[in-house]
Amino acid sequence: MSKASVPSQLYRRALVLATILLSVVVVVILRLAYWQLARNTPVPPGSASRQAFPPQRGNIFDCHGYLLAVATTVYDIGATPRNIPDKPLVADRLSGALGEPRDKILALLQQDGTHVPIKRGVSESVQKSIMEWGANMLQADPRPGRIYPEGTLAAHVLGFVTEDGTGHYGLEGHYQDPLAGRTGYRQESRDPLGSLLFEFLSARDGMDAYLTLDRNVQQVVEVGLADAVTMSGAKHGVTIVMDPATGAILAMASYPTYDPNTRIVADEQLFINEAVSDQYEPGSVFKIITMASALDAGAVAASNTYYDDGKITVGGRVLMNSDRLAHGQTSMYDLLAQSLNVGAAHLSTSLGALKFYQYLRRFGFGQLTGIDLEGEVSGHVRLPGDADWHESDLGTNSFGQGIAVTPLQMLCAVSAVANGGILMRPYMVARLLNGDQITEIQPQTLRRVVSSEAAKQTTEMMVYTVDNFTTTAGVPGYRVAGKSGTSEVPVPGGYDPEETIASFAGYVPADAPRFSILVVLDRPQKEHWGGRVAAPVFQKLARQLVALLGVPSTDARGQ
Amino acid sequence: MSSRMTVPSGHTVIGHSVVRMSLDLRPWLYAGVLVCLVVSLGFVYLTQAGHVARQIEEMEVLELKLQRLKHQNSALLLEIAEYEQVGRIKQQARQLGFAEPEDVEYVVVHLDEAAPQPQDQMARANPENHESLSSVLMAAASPASWRQMLMGQFSDWMKVTAVPKDKR
Numbered sequence: 001m002s003k004a005s006v007p008s009q010l011y012r013r014a015l016v017l018a019t020i021l022l023s024v025v026v027v028v029i030l031r032l033a034y035w036q037l038a039r040n041t042p043v044p045p046g047s048a049s050r051q052a053f054p055p056q057r058g059n060i061f062d063c064h065g066y067l068l069a070v071a072t073t074v075y076d077i078g079a080t081p082r083n084i085p086d087k088p089l090v091a092d093r094l095s096g097a098l099g100e101p102r103d104k105i106l107a108l109l110q111q112d113g114t115h116v117p118i119k120r121g122v123s124e125s126v127q128k129s130i131m132e133w134g135a136n137m138l139q140a141d142p143r144p145g146r147i148y149p150e151g152t153l154a155a156h157v158l159g160f161v162t163e164d165g166t167g168h169y170g171l172e173g174h175y176q177d178p179l180a181g182r183t184g185y186r187q188e189s190r191d192p193l194g195s196l197l198f199e200f201l202s203a204r205d206g207m208d209a210y211l212t213l214d215r216n217v218q219q220v221v222e223v224g225l226a227d228a229v230t231m232s233g234a235k236h237g238v239t240i241v242m243d244p245a246t247g248a249i250l251a252m253a254s255y256p257t258y259d260p261n262t263r264i265v266a267d268e269q270l271f272i273n274e275a276v277s278d279q280y281e282p283g284s285v286f287k288i289i290t291m292a293s294a295l296d297a298g299a300v301a302a303s304n305t306y307y308d309d310g311k312i313t314v315g316g317r318v319l320m321n322s323d324r325l326a327h328g329q330t331s332m333y334d335l336l337a338q339s340l341n342v343g344a345a346h347l348s349t350s351l352g353a354l355k356f357y358q359y360l361r362r363f364g365f366g367q368l369t370g371i372d373l374e375g376e377v378s379g380h381v382r383l384p385g386d387a388d389w390h391e392s393d394l395g396t397n398s399f400g401q402g403i404a405v406t407p408l409q410m411l412c413a414v415s416a417v418a419n420g421g422i423l424m425r426p427y428m429v430a431r432l433l434n435g436d437q438i439t440e441i442q443p444q445t446l447r448r449v450v451s452s453e454a455a456k457q458t459t460e461m462m463v464y465t466v467d468n469f470t471t472t473a474g475v476p477g478y479r480v481a482g483k484s485g486t487s488e489v490p491v492p493g494g495y496d497p498e499e500t501i502a503s504f505a506g507y508v509p510a511d512a513p514r515f516s517i518l519v520v521l522d523r524p525q526k527e528h529w530g531g532r533v534a535a536p537v538f539q540k541l542a543r544q545l546v547a548l549l550g551v552p553s554t555d556a557r558g559q
Numbered sequence: 560m561s562s563r564m565t566v567p568s569g570h571t572v573i574g575h576s577v578v579r580m581s582l583d584l585r586p587w588l589y590a591g592v593l594v595c596l597v598v599s600l601g602f603v604y605l606t607q608a609g610h611v612a613r614q615i616e617e618m619e620v621l622e623l624k625l626q627r628l629k630h631q632n633s634a635l636l637l638e639i640a641e642y643e644q645v646g647r648i649k650q651q652a653r654q655l656g657f658a659e660p661e662d663v664e665y666v667v668v669h670l671d672e673a674a675p676q677p678q679d680q681m682a683r684a685n686p687e688n689h690e691s692l693s694s695v696l697m698a699a700a701s702p703a704s705w706r707q708m709l710m711g712q713f714s715d716w717m718k719v720t721a722v723p724k725d726k727r
Binding site: 010013017020021024053056059066067070071072073123124147149150153186188197198200205215216219546547552553555556558 | 585586589592593596600611614615618622626629630633634636637639640641643644645660662663664665666667
């Protein structure tokens with residue numbers, strides 16, 4: 001080795017070492033870059049190394065904290081037929097445990113195949129009892145489930161959850177995202193160098209929802225409505241109970257109903273909540289709105305009278321009272337109490353189309369109420385300027401004909417009168433709980449629709465109506481404000497001459513209402529008039545509710 | 560290895576020998592450093608991989624535990640809900656002899672100062688017991704008044720016993 005070559009050799013070696021170190025550094029940098037960039041690449045769902053953690057769906061409680069919908073684990077029971085030596089015996093035992101016909105189960109067990117499904121959605125206790133004796137022949141696959149412990153109670157309000165975890169109808173549909181939560185996952189993978197990597201996102205359980213609905217009130221309402229529909233021979237019925245001061249829904253029922261646990265129905269239309277998704281012509285209950293509007297606008301005074309000659313012509317169409325009689329000089333009180341169509345048309349024409357329809361919009365007709373339930377419809381109000389509006393609509397609309405409203409819209413408008421002229425937004429969920437975080441939903445004032453004086457005068461007229469004419473709605477010891485309605489059923493080309501929709505809306509106590517109720521019976525057969533068929537239902541419910549909610553009588557309140 | 564010899568330039572060979580020796584050791588030194596580096600990196604890597612594997616295992620255990628607890632919790636909730644069912648409560652209440660109220664009467668209670676107090680009403684209902692009842696109620700208020708009342712009663716009793724026989 002020459003002396004001159006020594007430094008150059010040293011230099012070469014140093015260069016080699018530097019290259020190796022540089023390579024290590026480059027590898028480290030590349031690896032860091034991979035971690036920063038490649039690991040954020042979305043991982044295809046369902047890959048073998050991805051483990052999903054389904055969130056637990058939030059529970060639904062009534063206003064007192066009673067459970068109405070519970071998230072739980074249910075089991076899908078299956079069998080391996082070739083592992084079953086004595087099929088008739090197993091079919092016997094499964095039939096007893098699952099409540100299914102023995103022959104049906106036996107037919108399933110006699111199929112060829114490694115796995116046959118027997119029954120889906122079996123509860124924990126049933127699954128345990130089956131697995132105690134059939135663990136080597138049967139399978140129980142767990143999956144998130146939903147149970148409605150009260151069965152049919154508030155079914156239309158709650159809606160239901162299908163097996164894929166999606167909520168449909170009612171609250172389950174409207175609050176799908178908050179109730180469902182977020183699925184978590186753990187993704188295991190290896191980088192190009194073979195290092196183990198994992199990514200983890202914890203599941204976020206769904207929020208618990210506490211409703212304004214009172215299950216005791218709901219129970220009373222559902223029993224009352226079912227009796228009324230059955231007794232009257234009506235096709236359907238709807239009842240809503242609301243706190244007029246806040247817009248909180250205390251009960252909402254449709255009949256016939258269904259069990260959201262099984263969802264076995266002949267017609268899927270039964271899933272629809274008629275209280276918010278169906279529209280009807282309200283009939284004379286609507287005169288409350290016409291009267292309150294006319295009083296507020298100063299078109300008439302409560303002390304005024306008008307001459308009722310039994311008919312009035314509006315837009316070229318002759319409108320008559322339902323009794324076809326002339327009532328002569330008539331007070332505003334008697335107009336409402338005797339439900340005179342001519343008088344109502346007199347009020348709307350005195351107001352004029354512009355003002356009348358302005359009031360209707362202010363009361364919320366033709367618009368969504370904004371309730372937190374899925375499938376709400378806005379109803380239909382023909383307005384001046386619309387192609388299908390006719391001048392005679394000004395007359396017919398005044399007594400609730402030729403206008404389509406939802407039961408909830410109608411009750412909200414009546415509740416606005418009960419609430420001194422202030423319209424509240426109806427709501428069903430009072431608070432949402434996400435762990436320790438509570439979201440309180442406050443009552444929301446929409447607007448003042450009429451003055452408190454006009455509302456008070458209208459209330460007095462409604463009390464006069466119940467005290468003197470629709471006495472079947474009265475509650476002993478309480479001042480009740482109410483109004484009945486009987487509307488015709490629209491059919492193509494006119495109205496059905498045989499069928500009616502009977503309804504009654506009112507509130508108790510009249511001077512400081514604790515609740516307002518709307519009862520709607522669709523096509524009752526034994527009686528057709530709202531005052532005869534819907535008012536007694538109102539009376540029955542109101543009597544039970546004043547006791548249930550502890551509403552003191554008028555005497556006890558010193559009124 | 561080293562040998563001392565004189566060269567014309569005056570340098571000693573010992574220096575050259577040292578340089579040569581150090582030059583010979585350098586590759587080993589570099590190799591050693593490299594090996595240490597690789598070993599260190601390997602150690603760090605394996606430690607990390609082991610740590611990740613342990614974490615995953617721990618997470619799996621915790622996840623299972625969480626799932627089991629959630630499952631138990633929902634089963635308990637369901638059990639509670641079944642016990643709280645309206646129909647069940649009504650049935651139990653009927654079995655216990657309860658009935659739904661058919662009529663509720665409200666009793667007006669005036670609580671203003673002018674109105675007679677419950678204590679006065681009791682006394683009026685039974686005037687003979689007025690004093691004793693009031694005193695008992697008052698006495699119940701505090702131990703001091705109890706003692707005072709007992710002392711008073713004792714002194715009254717003493718006075719009665721002190722009355723001369725002829726005056727009885």
